[in-house]
Amino acid sequence: MTPRWLYLPAAAALAFLTVPLLGIPLRVAWADLPALLTTPAALDALGLSLVTCLAATAVSVLLGLPLALLLARSDGPLAGVVRTLVTLPMVLPPVVAGLALLITFGRRGTVGAPLSALGIEIGFTTLAVVLAQVFVAMPYLITSVEGAVRTAGFARERVAASLGASPTHTLLHVTVPVTAPALATGTALTFARALGEFGATITFAGALQGVTRTLPLEIYQVRELDTASALALSLVLVAVAAVTVALTAWLSRRTPRRGVA
């Protein structure tokens, strides 16, 4: 049924997507890898990325999950507007996101200026890195959880209520467990997106070693002067991305089948 000639463009697509990624492990200086990954700059970048991504993921879950749960229950025109606004950062060029954050939370920004008067500076700090990551990554969590909650439907929540479960009890013991695979997938995607964040970070937070210079920024800084280090750090990001994708695939397979019962 499938025309045989489809294999030709399909093979080209596959090659285009995989060959460059395979190039990284092929070009990495494996013997020097431990040394390359333990230079002070590399260690700073690795540590900073780990800390900021974990913080950004935690914030995304804590704030994004409630928004996703509410959006899943809403169908009005207002909900449509909210849904569009929430997904906008996913398609927005990150540099624009960084600029938007700068004019909001920067020293002269609408939120930043009053904070600055109180002695609180956000721009070009580690906090700015986290804000940039949350801004671009939280939509991934919201959309995946909202979709899963809608798909699961609300019939089981109604059953829980008829069994005497309060809305909070139902949320914690029915909604969250039922959508746990989607929540895990969304969390993994959020973490991966935060880890790869570059444009918004460099615009809003700068690239100060140990403060705002995360892994992607470090790679960008040294890519020409020290290609070996750049490749070594890139390998780390490729590995994390591969693990994330594998994890989400495994989780979606593990989701219990919903039978006729």
Added chain:
Amino acid sequence: MTAVTVAAQVADRSADLHFSAEPGSITAVVGPNGAGKSTLLQLVSGQLRPSAGEVRLGDTLVAGPGVHVPTHRRRVAVLEQRALLFDHLDVLDNVAFGPRARGVRPAAARRRARAELDAVGCGDLAARRAWEVSGGQAQRIALARALATDPQVVLLDEPLAALDASVAAAMRSLLRERLRAEHRTTLLVTHDALDALALADALALVEDGRVVDAGPVVDRLTRPRGSFVADLVDVNLLPGRLCAPDRLDLPGGDHVTGLASGPGPHPGPHPSPGPGSQLGNAPDAAQAPGATGFACFAPAAVAVHADPPGGSPRNHWAATVATVEPRGALVRLRCVLADGSPVAADLTLAAAAEGGLAPGRRVWLVVKAAQVTLYAR
């Protein structure tokens, strides 16, 4: 045992429902799709807020002006067509969910769950994951889960509709056993006359957002007052004027002779000395000449003749064949009388073929008077 009283409107569904159920009774709620059966159930469960009017469970006002007790505080259990077990819990914890949600300690909740599972014959499934059990088992477990909360009121929304016939029969007797024994006030939405007859005491007919009729289930199913129930129990129903206890005049000029049947506790056509005698549903109307009444008879009681019959049969009407459809080993003929009233007749394949009965054919329908029940509205 808790009475249920609904006198409520839901504006955006154009529903104006007035309904009451005796404490401990089981009411079958029937009606066409979209008539408002689910609306009635949702008003009782608390999923729907009336736009006006009130809902009471026993003496407690649960919905009314300025009052809305949420579902989880009403003690109203719901069993739907789908079992809707919680897939992330094992069977035992599914049943223990209600008691746990109400603050019962884990050990006590599980003991209760085990007892409820045993009571529905699913004790051996306790450790299974919820999605590993069959459809029939899941529905039994859902019943155990609902009853483990000691509900005041049980709402059954077509609980047997999704089950295979053999599984449904077992589930039906389980429902009867559990609900009858515990005298729980129950509303049962069904499209099945057998369910209503097997499980319910009372029947409520919902049409166009109103409860248009309510009464004892046996009376309402054996003496239908409208086409919906007549179709449900698969009988012919002709409305007309009772000009004598044993004679009904049809609008088109035909008349029907039959046996007068007053409202009573016993099903079936049975002669009674005075129509509408003892319980007096509408004794005056039944006796008054010209009162609205019905003739009721089974499609199998209708014989079809090509020529006007002579002699014994007292009921014969000219009719036109509208449709001919196979129905198992029989053929169902749908005919139309002179006044447009539909009458169905079940014939054997041989009889239908012999008569050359095709749509448009003029025929005579003959029914023995003894096979016809007459009663007042």
